Amino acid sequence: MAYVDLIIRTMLSAVFVISSVGKIRTAEAWHDFRSSIDSLEMIPPRLARTTALGVVALEIVVAISLPIPALSMAGLAGSASLLVLFSAVIVRAMRAGRRVECRCFGSSDTPMGVPHLLRNAFLLLATAGGAALSSARAPYSAELLLVSVPAGVAGAVLIASFVELYSLFDNSSPVSQKGRRR
Template identity: 35%
Template sequence: MRGPLRLLREVQGDLPRWLRLPGDHLLLLVVSVPGGHSHRARPVPRHVQSGRGAAVVYLAIGVQCLLGTVFVVSSWAKLVGRNSFREFVTSVDDLGLLPIRWVRPVACLVVGGELGVCGLLLVRAVDVAYLLAVFLLIAFATAIALTRRRGVSATCRCFGASTAPFGPRHIVRNGVLAAAALVAAFGPQTTARAGAGGTAVAMLAGLLVGVVVVTLDDILDVLRPSPVRPWPSTGTRSRAHG
């Protein structure tokens, strides 16, 4: 405060007596000017900062559980059972996008990549898991789009045996999952800590959304109205007896 007060007093010395201010008025003027020490920017309250940071943490936890559920079920369905992997290899060949000699190696890479995402999430290498998941999901969406563009009718065996043909919903599903992984990977960073209750809710939400994603084809089959079949005719022709 001494600097501004001294400067004002020097300026007042050159003014007429009737324009000079008392010392207490000078002090009030100094602490009231914009940019003075009394107008410091107010920090964001701690509870607001922690609330925003916790929301980011809970979002990341939910995305991790979502991706973990999807890729665990996907890889499990391709490996469990005597013919599961063989049928998956056949479905890859049905896409008609690869030479026959590349079909089985690519199928192995797909399953290995899905298991890799699960393993990276378990060891907390989440950033690498996000990027690997994005790569796989974009590759899946691209393969489906190319298959549909070529007019090839192929079924979705992403989560085991299914009779549902590839459609726009499968492209959208993979795109939404890839977007969620990108948001979690490159979203705002925070050092906030998640509470036990919020963590449980985020994990449950991610698990439930993952179950919906995995069973989406079955859900749509149940909700799709069945075709109306005509009632059989109950009338009988009269036969003439001679």
């Protein structure tokens, strides 16, 4: 179970790294993320920058905490908290009829919606699994690291691409209709 535990925590950590880096990798990405927060109309515009900074900072703290055995449970709690918060924001935006582009991983033209909730639900399940399996032991063996870390990173890359992959199979998506003949 140590393998599954470390794969889950590595995957979650990498998801939060990809997410935070995607938001701050360029001035344009940072501006787009702040603007998406403002477009949600859930907080006063003057708080959009502070909120954006807080989100990125919390994602980084969670990403750092998850792979460290002594901090992994705090990292898992932080992961669950952020994912619940993100999901609540998505649901509220959908109910309000706001078509706000998701800047979860920095750049996407896809409005927040069902695929984002499905992705977050999967990540919440992984977080719960990580909490159930968490083993606070160290040091890790070379074999454990060589298997678990690449598997976790590969999982994170797939998760970061989930919305785009989902749109390939969603008949109502403009992405899935691009290559079709009428």
